Amino acid sequence: MLLPVEWIPKNPTLDAYRKLFTIRNFGTSILNSFYVSIFCTILRLLCASMAAFALTKIKFRGSGMVFALYLTALMIPAQVTFIPLFIVMGKLNLLNSLNAFLFLQFFNAFAIFMLRQKMLTINDAYLEAARIDGAGMWRIFFQIILPLCPGTLATLAILSFMDLWNDYLLPLVLLTDRANYTLPLILNSMQGQFSNQYNLMMAGSLISIIPILIVYICAQKYFKEGLTVGGVKG
Amino acid sequence: MKHTRTSGFRVALPFLIPSLVGFLVFSVLPIIATLLISLTSWDGLSQLTLAGDFQGFMQQHFIGFQNYIDIFSGSELYQVLLNTLKFVVLYIPLMLVVSLCVASILNSKARGVGVFRVVYYIPVITSWVAGSLIWKWVLNPQYGILNSMLASIGIQGPQWLQSSQWAMPAIVLASVWKDMGYFGLMLLSGLQGINREYYEAAAIDGAGKIKQFFRITLPLLTPTIFFVLIISLINSFQIFPQVVIMTPDGGPAGSTMVMVERIYKYGFKYYEMGTASAFSWILFLIIMILTFVQMKLQNKWVNYDD
Numbered sequence: 238m239l240l241p242v243e244w245i246p247k248n249p250t251l252d253a254y255r256k257l258f259t260i261r262n263f264g265t266s267i268l269n270s271f272y273v274s275i276f277c278t279i280l281r282l283l284c285a286s287m288a289a290f291a292l293t294k295i296k297f298r299g300s301g302m303v304f305a306l307y308l309t310a311l312m313i314p315a316q317v318t319f320i321p322l323f324i325v326m327g328k329l330n331l332l333n334s335l336n337a338f339l340f341l342q343f344f345n346a347f348a349i350f351m352l353r354q355k356m357l358t359i360n361d362a363y364l365e366a367a368r369i370d371g372a373g374m375w376r377i378f379f380q381i382i383l384p385l386c387p388g389t390l391a392t393l394a395i396l397s398f399m400d401l402w403n404d405y406l407l408p409l410v411l412l413t414d415r416a417n418y419t420l421p422l423i424l425n426s427m428q429g430q431f432s433n434q435y436n437l438m439m440a441g442s443l444i445s446i447i448p449i450l451i452v453y454i455c456a457q458k459y460f461k462e463g464l465t466v467g468g469v470k471g
Numbered sequence: 472m473k474h475t476r477t478s479g480f481r482v483a484l485p486f487l488i489p490s491l492v493g494f495l496v497f498s499v500l501p502i503i504a505t506l507l508i509s510l511t512s513w514d515g516l517s518q519l520t521l522a523g524d525f526q527g528f529m530q531q532h533f534i535g536f537q538n539y540i541d542i543f544s545g546s547e548l549y550q551v552l553l554n555t556l557k558f559v560v561l562y563i564p565l566m567l568v569v570s571l572c573v574a575s576i577l578n579s580k581a582r583g584v585g586v587f588r589v590v591y592y593i594p595v596i597t598s599w600v601a602g603s604l605i606w607k608w609v610l611n612p613q614y615g616i617l618n619s620m621l622a623s624i625g626i627q628g629p630q631w632l633q634s635s636q637w638a639m640p641a642i643v644l645a646s647v648w649k650d651m652g653y654f655g656l657m658l659l660s661g662l663q664g665i666n667r668e669y670y671e672a673a674a675i676d677g678a679g680k681i682k683q684f685f686r687i688t689l690p691l692l693t694p695t696i697f698f699v700l701i702i703s704l705i706n707s708f709q710i711f712p713q714v715v716i717m718t719p720d721g722g723p724a725g726s727t728m729v730m731v732e733r734i735y736k737y738g739f740k741y742y743e744m745g746t747a748s749a750f751s752w753i754l755f756l757i758i759m760i761l762t763f764v765q766m767k768l769q770n771k772w773v774n775y776d777d
Contacts, residue, residue: 284490284493287489288486290486291483295478295483297483300483313755314754314755316734316751317501317502317754317758318498318501318505319738320504320505320508321502322497323739325504344497344498368477399596403600405599405711405712406735410739421601424600428716439608441604442602442605443601445600445601446593446597460596461592461656
């Protein structure tokens with residue numbers, strides 16, 4: 238019944254990798270995953286830093302309340318909202334579209350929280366000086382504030398990319414057409430077709446890990462920084 | 472000289488618009504909509520007109536608390552909670568011990584730690600889909616490494632994912648593998664916060680390594696351990712990818728049915744949006760209660776640290 242394990246394969250081969258790319262939509266799914274992960278990360282960071290800027294560097298009534306409300310969103314588990322999210326995306330005609338994920342980046346409580354913490358440490362004297370020189374708020378935001386938060390932005394960019402690249406639940410709910418599948422969905426769909434071809438499944442899994450692994454090896458400290466801050470995930 | 476205004480809501484608004492819209496449309500609206508849908512028998516297929524013709528929609532589908540009554544009087548919720556409890560009871564102690572080991576290894580200056588420092592974190596950055604597929608292979612009763620290893624020391628391994636008894640423990644094993652780096656890192660920061668002088672003093676007094684661990688490390692680490700405990704408890708109620716990928720359809724004899732899996736199943740397989748939404752709100756309330764407990768305790772820990 239039980240087969241002995243061959244710890245060192247007798248005939249190593251890269252055949253499984255070649256075979257992977259003959260699976261329908263496998264190549265496309267990699268591109269889809271890159272599209273979603275890259276553009277969503279950029280948008281998430283932009284929107285979150287705009288919000289953090291408004292909450293730390295612009296005085297207005299209700300600023301504290303807005304932040305408190307935003308923080309309560311951290312309590313809402315994503316899994317609770319996916320039925321109405323499915324409906325909202327349907328109304329917006331975004332079901333089965335990769336762009337649906339872009340809309341979900343407008344608000345990210347965790348990113349806003351982290352960037353706000355960072356921006357609170359930036360001295361307002363910088364702003365005063367720029368203002369006297371006649372710089373508008375957008376210029377102050379892009380040319381003074383953003384360049385002062387590289388560490389936080391890098392940490393968030395890496396964490397967002399990883400979350401989006403690895404995400405399974407939301408793509409599962411929002412994407413129905415195989416041509417739009419992201420890599421995790423295609424990998425999971427292979428289970429039925431190739432249930433006992435473990436070499437193929439392992440090759441696919443490995444390919445899915447590689448991009449994150451490269452980023453991880455190059456920028457370990459950013460990975461770990463973000464995950465220990467507050468211990469909450471976005 | 473021209474001065475730009477730097478205060479007031481009108482100045483802030485352009486910067487806040489994306490996050491406000493996102494917050495309202497994708498956080499507030501869904502949670503309210505879930506509550507409303509949970510009071511209906513809506514099947515997800517007929518038109519949903521909560522905005523346009525709210526009254527008409529509610530008149531047609533409103534059934535009050537019937538979904539909740541059905542859930543609480545049926546056996547499924549209790550099975551789900553029992554399965555979650557099984558997960559919690561196995562996962563949390565095992566995860567704590569393993570991540571404490573991870574943290575201790577990272578904290579030591581022994582040889583070979585350099586490689587470990589890089590490797591231990593790889594499960595955390597791996598997607599659950601890849602992780603689950605790897606574990607399905609590891610746990611395969613015939614071809615898997617785990618049973619082969621058990622066989623080599625004379626133990627006949629169980630059927631793991633195909634057995635109603637062992638499916639949940641198998642998911643626990645995979646989850647510990649996935650999370651040990653994350654929690655290990657958290658515990659490491661706790662370990663590094665402990666003053667080294669305590670150990671030096673203890674060593675001079677003749678306390679051995681084991682005694683040092685139980686008398687110094689563990690007590691001083693309790694704030695971090697509590698934190699890890701609550702976070703992992705909250706996460707335990709939300710497990711999903713590993714469960715549906717490793718054991719589709721609730722596992723053998725429903726032994727791995729869990730909250731999110733039920734929400735997904737009712738919503739997108741049975742098209743019973745009302746039931747799915749009711750399950751969502753039950754989950755939401757559980758998470759909220761746990762989060763409040765966490766916040767209450769967190770305030771205490773801050774004082775503890777001072």
